[in-house]
Amino acid sequence: MTDTRHTYSVSVTWTGNSGAGTASLRSYSRDHDVEAPGVPTIAGSSDPAFRGDASRWNPEQLFVASIAQCHMLWYLGLAAQAGVIVTSYVDAPIAVMIEEPGGAGQFESVTLRPVVRIDASSDADLAEQVHHRVADYCVIARSITTPIGYEVTIER
CATH class of the missing domain: 3.30.300.20 (K homology (KH) domain)
Structure with missing residues (x-):
């Protein structure tokens, strides 16, 4: 019996460039989008303890x-x-x-x-x-x- 392989692909896109890119740890947002075909986008960020947005999934x-x-x-x-x-x-x-x-x-x-x-x-x-x-x-x-x-x- 052979193994069955399943492949999962998503797209993670950083949306937090506030204009200065990553010039410093405080110059950018941790916001990002997690996407996959056919499903709603997940609005992501980092945990608020790590400068993230509490209204987004971490x-x-x-x-x-x-x-x-x-x-x-x-x-x-x-x-x-x-x-x-x-x-x-x-x-x-x-x-x-x-x-x-x-x-x-x-x-x-x-x-x-x-x-x-x-x-x-x-x-x-x-x-x-x-x-x-x-x-x-x-x-x-x-x-x-x-x-x-x-x-x-x-x-x-």
Whole structure:
């Protein structure tokens, strides 16, 4: 059996030249657009802690969102295969990034906190167990070294 390859391409365009380019750290905006064919443009910037615009998405938020989205989508599929009927899924993940002296940093942890509502006929223990299987499939989780934790709530 051969691997199937998928290619993902986006365009990231810096829109923050205020006229002086990058003459200094304060002379330009961190604003940029993230685009891909057929989907709305994401207005991006850096985190406000790094001179960014708080009204735009920053890479750190998008990183956490991609982990949560991937987990949710795999969870829903695995739950369906296991016979768990999910009727609602809401996640409010949190992540901790450590900034080192000099500005470098990395994520220390990501904690997914999904609240999953299941049909009364579904097995709550099985619904919880399915969460632990997701890490075997989610390409985002499998591609990063940041530890991902789970605080799962199952409701009926």
